[in-house]
Amino acid sequence: VSPVDFKTSHTTFTFPGLINVNAYVPDLLHQDLDSLLQATRASISAGFTTMHIISDGGIKDGPALELAQRQVSGKTYSDYALSVVATAENVQSDDIKIAAKSLCIPSTGNISVTAAHFTTWPADKPIVTDATTNELASILLLASLNNRSVHVTNVRTKEDILLIALSKGKDLKVTCDVAVYSLFFTRDKYLHAPCLPTIADQQALWENLACIDVFSTGPIPYRLAKALGHHHSPWSGFEETMPLLMSAVIDGRLTLEDIKVRLHDNPLRIFDVPEQTSTHVEVVVDRDAVFTARQNHWSPLEGRMLPGNVHRVVMHGQTAYLDGIVASSPLGRDVSGIISPKR
Amino acid sequence: VSPVDFKTSHTTFTFPGLINVNAYVPDLLHQDLDSLLQATRASISAGFTTMHIISDGGIKDGPALELAQRQVSGKTYSDYALSVVATAENVQSDDIKIAAKSLCIPSTGNISVTAAHFTTWPADKPIVTDATTNELASILLLASLNNRSVHVTNVRTKEDILLIALSKGKDLKVTCDVAVYSLFFTRDKYLHAPCLPTIADQQALWENLACIDVFSTGPIPYRLAKALGHHHSPWSGFEETMPLLMSAVIDGRLTLEDIKVRLHDNPLRIFDVPEQTSTHVEVVVDRDAVFTARQNHWSPLEGRMLPGNVHRVVMHGQTAYLDGIVASSPLGRDVSGIISPKR
Ligand SMILES: [Zn+2]
Ligand SMILES: [Zn+2]
Ligand SMILES: [Zn+2]
Ligand SMILES: [Zn+2]
Ligand SMILES: [Zn+2]
Ligand SMILES: [Zn+2]
Ligand SMILES: [Zn+2]
Ligand SMILES: [Zn+2]
Numbered sequence: 059v060s061p062v063d064f065k066t067s068h069t070t071f072t073f074p075g076l077i078n079v080n081a082y083v084p085d086l087l088h089q090d091l092d093s094l095l096q097a098t099r100a101s102i103s104a105g106f107t108t109m110h111i112i113s114d115g116g117i118k119d120g121p122a123l124e125l126a127q128r129q130v131s132g133k134t135y136s137d138y139a140l141s142v143v144a145t146a147e148n149v150q151s152d153d154i155k156i157a158a159k160s161l162c163i164p165s166t167g168n169i170s171v172t173a174a175h176f177t178t179w180p181a182d183k184p185i186v187t188d189a190t191t192n193e194l195a196s197i198l199l200l201a202s203l204n205n206r207s208v209h210v211t212n213v214r215t216k217e218d219i220l221l222i223a224l225s226k227g228k229d230l231k232v233t234c235d236v237a238v239y240s241l242f243f244t245r246d247k248y249l250h251a252p253c254l255p256t257i258a259d260q261q262a263l264w265e266n267l268a269c270i271d272v273f274s275t276g277p278i279p280y281r282l283a284k285a286l287g288h289h290h291s292p293w294s295g296f297e298e299t300m301p302l303l304m305s306a307v308i309d310g311r312l313t314l315e316d317i318k319v320r321l322h323d324n325p326l327r328i329f330d331v332p333e334q335t336s337t338h339v340e341v342v343v344d345r346d347a348v349f350t351a352r353q354n355h356w357s358p359l360e361g362r363m364l365p366g367n368v369h370r371v372v373m374h375g376q377t378a379y380l381d382g383i384v385a386s387s388p389l390g391r392d393v394s395g396i397i398s399p400k401r
Numbered sequence: 402v403s404p405v406d407f408k409t410s411h412t413t414f415t416f417p418g419l420i421n422v423n424a425y426v427p428d429l430l431h432q433d434l435d436s437l438l439q440a441t442r443a444s445i446s447a448g449f450t451t452m453h454i455i456s457d458g459g460i461k462d463g464p465a466l467e468l469a470q471r472q473v474s475g476k477t478y479s480d481y482a483l484s485v486v487a488t489a490e491n492v493q494s495d496d497i498k499i500a501a502k503s504l505c506i507p508s509t510g511n512i513s514v515t516a517a518h519f520t521t522w523p524a525d526k527p528i529v530t531d532a533t534t535n536e537l538a539s540i541l542l543l544a545s546l547n548n549r550s551v552h553v554t555n556v557r558t559k560e561d562i563l564l565i566a567l568s569k570g571k572d573l574k575v576t577c578d579v580a581v582y583s584l585f586f587t588r589d590k591y592l593h594a595p596c597l598p599t600i601a602d603q604q605a606l607w608e609n610l611a612c613i614d615v616f617s618t619g620p621i622p623y624r625l626a627k628a629l630g631h632h633h634s635p636w637s638g639f640e641e642t643m644p645l646l647m648s649a650v651i652d653g654r655l656t657l658e659d660i661k662v663r664l665h666d667n668p669l670r671i672f673d674v675p676e677q678t679s680t681h682v683e684v685v686v687d688r689d690a691v692f693t694a695r696q697n698h699w700s701p702l703e704g705r706m707l708p709g710n711v712h713r714v715v716m717h718g719q720t721a722y723l724d725g726i727v728a729s730s731p732l733g734r735d736v737s738g739i740i741s742p743k744r
Contacts, residue, residue: 169538170560173567195512196538202545203571217513224516228546 068344073318075107075337075373077325079186079235080211080274081138083292086113087122091130096292098134098390102379103352104296105339105368108137108331108393112162112186112211114277116143120153127157127392134390135378139331141186149174155183159329159394160209165189169196176204182397184329188212198225198232207231209328212276214240214255216262223269233328235272235320236263239279239295242302243358253281264311271328273320275299288356297352297368298359304343304366332396336375341366352382411687416661418450418680418716420668422578423554423617424481426635429456430465434472439635441477441733445722446695447639448682448711451480451674451736455505455529455554457620459486463496470500470735477733478721480677484529492517498526502672502737503552508532512539519547525740527672531555541568541575550574552671555619557583557598559605566612576671578615578663579606582622582638585645586701596624607654614671616663618642631699640695640711641702647686647709675739679718684709695725 083097094111101109117123117140126140139159144167148154154161161179163172165188179185186209187197194210198221201208213219213234225232241263245254255263263270279295306312325331343366349359371379378385426440437454444452460466460483469483482502487510491497497504504522506515508531522528529552530540537553541564544551556562556577568575584606588597598606606613622638649655668674686709692702714722721728 168560169534169564173564191512192535192539194539195542196535199538199542199545199568202542203567203573217511221512221516224546225542230546 068342070369071314071341071343073105073339073341074322075334076105076321076339077108077110077329077331078106078275078296079110079209079272079325079329080237080276081106081109081111082275082277082280083111083113084277084280084290085115086111087115087117087126091126093292094130094138095133098136098138098388099384100291100293100296100353101136102371102373102384102390103293103368103382104299105341105371106136106296107334107337107339107371107373107378108139110139110141110159110329110331112141112188116141116162117158118143118145119148120151120157123154123157127394131392133388134392135384135388136373136390137334137393138390139329139392139394144172144175146171149178155180157395158183160184160186163187163189163197165193167193169200172197173200176200176206181206182330184209186211190215190218194218195221198230201232202230205231207233210234211274212237212240212278213263213270214259214278216259219262219266219269223266226269233271233324234269235274235276236270237276237278238273238299238302239276239282241273241306243282248282248286248358251282251285253278253285267316271320271324273299273303273317282358283356286356291353291355293351293353293355294357298349298357300341300368301349301359301364301366304341305364308343308345308365330398332393332398334374337373339368340370342369411685413712414657414684414686416448416682416684417665418677419448419664419682420451420453420672420674421449421618421639422453422552422615422668422672423580423619424449424452424454425618425620425623426454426456427620427623427633428458429454429460430458430469434469436635437473437481438476441479441481441731442727443634443636443639443696444479445714445716445727445733446636446711446725447642448684448714449479449639450677450680450682450714450716450721451482453482453484453502453668453672453674455484459484459505460501461486461488462491463494463500466497466500470737474735476731477735478727478731479716479733480736481733482672482674482735482737487515487518489514492521498523500738501526503527503529506530506532506540508536510536512543515540516543519543519549524549525673527552529554533558533561537561538564541573544575545573548574550576553577554617555580555583555621556606556613557602557621559602562605562609562612566609569612576614576667577612578617578619579613580619580621581616581642581645582619582625584616584649586625591625591629591701594625594628596621596628610659614663614667616642616646616660625701626699629699634696634698636694636696636698637700641692641700643684643711644692644702644707644709647684648707651686651688651708673741675736675741677717680716682711683713685712
């Protein structure tokens, strides 16, 4: 990352390939995983050269995982890793332990089932949860009792970030991500969107920035569009990421290093994602730019003056994206099963 | 405790003064604490020479605690200790920290408030909770993070006893009690009483007997009577304790030592209750005895053949109870504020 000089109105920063640890794809298994394929196009356009995919209607067993991997193989524009949803039935499944990147524990899970997953899930693959309040606490307890790590995704309340901060202070192996939308939008502005934090929640998130390991997109862009009655597209929330973060850099609330750490260094380490060679993202900061959604869908940023945009993405030595155009050949690979030789 | 010989039909066992760590008094503060005073009579009749009082409509601040202590002073038949309910308002109260025996965390508590109590409540006084499932897990997490002990009262589900067993196995400082009713009655027999465990829950409790530190009476006798439309009296559940436990001794499911450990040794240690000198309880086991509620209220045991009964209670060198008669002079003291010089 190069130093900032905002005296000229156009500046380019170069980041390593960004990693989105919560690329939420609603209704993942629907229609030959077309929404996943589209999400990989949206992803590369936003500078995310690797995406860790989480879904509510997600993958729950070995055959579903294998089918999904076969269906999208060779058709994706960013590297991707698939997560499996923990259920009472897949505790003993060896297939998912080998082929999936991570295990996602839903907030509605039963403690005994979750406890069983904590004892059987491989130590070198992440356990991820979107649980909040007491459900989150109970998962942190299981992580503590089993002396293993857990990643909390889409943290959005003061109570949860304080519990995570407290746990980190006591050397619990917990990491977390916060959605970029949670840092910039509140339900005070979008009254019908309980998916967004309150002003007090958002303030607590900013105050505990040091505890936030990762920024992600997560399900909030989808839920916000739905709550407001707008059409959602796989692009929603992806292309807003860099303009929002760059506005915070200009406001002095974030440094470029803060962003690089939370969109590359930490995700790479926490999710054990392979480092991509010859991969970088060029971001142009232009103080006079006006945000325009490229895919013509609703965006909370539509028409707003926002300073940053992804100009070019080079992945594995080839230009994968340039000024609104995704390269025609899909360069993405499945990195779900790849584990570093030694952690 | 003397060895068992059931060949003769009448046998007497002598226990040290028993301690009831969850003497539930509904509507505690009502009418000059009359129900508490009555409960101390019921308590001494059942062999409980010390009772730790827990209430839903409980004591929440220093003035209420002081008033309660003044109102019952010199009128109680067993020694007693008072608990204070943790609220958002009493986190910083020094009064309750000095004068109360313990802090009771309700299952409905907010995590931030509970976390604050865990950092401010004195390390040498118990924290007690009746929370279950995720609320229980979140309290165990806070105990773990703060490296302090917590006592879980009225455990009644398989899930909870397994979580406690798991936590004990990982050296968390957690102890627990199970109500005697939970060991002998199920909701399969009393269909309208969700306060009772299921058959599977009860089986898990017996299987994890080694994890159960203490037996108590708790709120179940009150709730069962209410659920079935019967009148409740302070005697409900107290005088049933010894007959039920003795029936398990005769069935070979409990030893006399199991009972002594869970009604004296462990409660004394966990709740730091002062050892009572010249105090003992004589229990007569008579195989032909039929249970008759002494106070003429409804009991689930009414008319059943049950082998054991409290014959005599000697407290502080004086006979406090003999064959249905409570001695006229109240010998009980308030032991809420007493802490052993060194733990
Ligand atoms: Zn790198
Ligand atoms: Zn659209
Ligand atoms: Zn260019
Ligand atoms: Zn009343
Ligand atoms: Zn003793
Ligand atoms: Zn005697
Ligand atoms: Zn009655
Ligand atoms: Zn006698």
